[in-house]
Amino acid sequence: MSPHIRALRLVNFRNYADATVLLSPGLNVIVGDNAQGKTNLLEAVSFAATGSTPRTSTESEVVRWPAEFARTEMRVVLGDGARGDERAVAVGYAPGQRKRLTVDDVPAESLSSYAAGGAGVRTVTFFPDDLRIVKGAPSDRREYLDGLLSTLRPSYARAVAEYARAVQQRNQLLRRIRDGLSSGKTLQTWDTKVVDLGTRVLQGRAAAVGPLGDFFGSAMRALYGSEKAGMGYSYSAPLEGYCEALTEARDADVERGTTSVGPHRDDLELLLGGMDLTTYGSQGQQRLATLALKFAAREYVRDATGEDPVLLFDDVMSELDGRRREYLAEYFQESTQAVISTTNLEYFEEELLSRSRVIRISGGEISSPADSSGKRDV
């Protein structure tokens, strides 16, 4: 069995002062009224597993006011739980300071490297705001793709970060040339650097889009219908002619003061029956495509690592019809571990709930049948 989370404790995280929640393999349903902390709990699971939040760019928001730090502790069960191989993973965070990550009380460099080494959990998250991956700007789709590949390969993450820095340097150089502050003697050097790093990014993406598109296609088939769905990659400059394209764009780039070709200008196309979902998809199709992208990410991780990531899906049921809800509930139940939030337990069948863990949330207090005694064993 793939790694999964047995227990989680949150201290000063969003609206939780100090709360403990036990999780089971398979489906876990978080239920509660609006604004009780369901999304915060899902966010906390992701934070505990990866050391960062997928929800916001201003991370200091996760610290409960007026506390000065937030902390998550989780117990990860590795392999077959029968063997009792369990790790304690903790994340301590005070805004402005380096995060303190520990695995079994030993300081860890990053949690993704532990996950890569099979001692942590990977996650695939869904928040309603993720609709922008389908609907939004190309940068949202690039972020989806780069984020997925970065968690799997640190060298890819590094190439993406270095590429961004090299493009920044080139852009500044272009502006300096335009404003007469630089002779432009080093433009060739920065072009070479940009192409070198950009090629690594392009190669990583090119290798991923094929299989990821297939996974997206089968997820859409299950969620939407028989129409063929897939992915395409739209290059601002093709891999073979990248260097030439960058050289050709030089004059125009100097004028604009920005680099007009390269992976930072590309787009990931999401197609349904040959139609571009971003431009022409209906609201319903776009919603289902967002879900399908998350399912595809799960399959991609599973394919690349042999391990099933933990699924963290926020309020995913409310927008769906009965047939699709049923499909999703089974999908989650059959996964290694899924944590799903909802306002309405009736979205799930009684029989299914009897095989799942139900976690009730009210005003930052957590209760579930198995730990109603409130024991804190994390």
Place this chain on the structure above:
Amino acid sequence: MATYARPVERLITELSRLPSIGPKSAQRIAFHVVRGRPEEAYGLAEALKEVKDRIRPCKRCFNLTEEEECEICRDSRRDAAVICAVEDPYDIGSIERTGEYRGLYHVLGGSLSPLDGIEPEDLRIAELVERVKGEGTEEIVVATNPNTTGEATAMYIAQEVQELGVRVTVLASGLPVGGDLEYADEVTLGRAFAGRRQL
């Protein structure tokens, strides 16, 4: 109103201008000086003055020296056919401590970075090219930092001396020796993997 007497405040302010010294450290050092023996403080003051009065860049390699040329440039036992280009004078110390290198140096004075407004003219690259022409250099070892700007600087130097028939090499990057593979960060290990060699 200042917390301490004005001279103490001034010392703290001056100290906290130094790199990697924050206000707390500055205060601790200042009080150490205040409590300590006068000779120690005068010794420090003199050392600071001396370094500003007497140290200048070597006219050949721009290492720091009291003379026209630095000790390394004047040492006839060193191999004048090889020049190791570094960003800062203190990089020389790091390389010297390896005991592996017997050639000369060239201090560039930083790395190319348009974001910081640093162009080739701001570095001593033209001086390096002149040296290669005049000294019959056979190899330049570019030992800039292994980051974006350091690597771009190395590439630019290679391009500038392309027609002079000099070999340009860069340092390998890889695993720290004597350490455990387990503790290497993934990027370093990934690079080491990409640069593996046959036994």
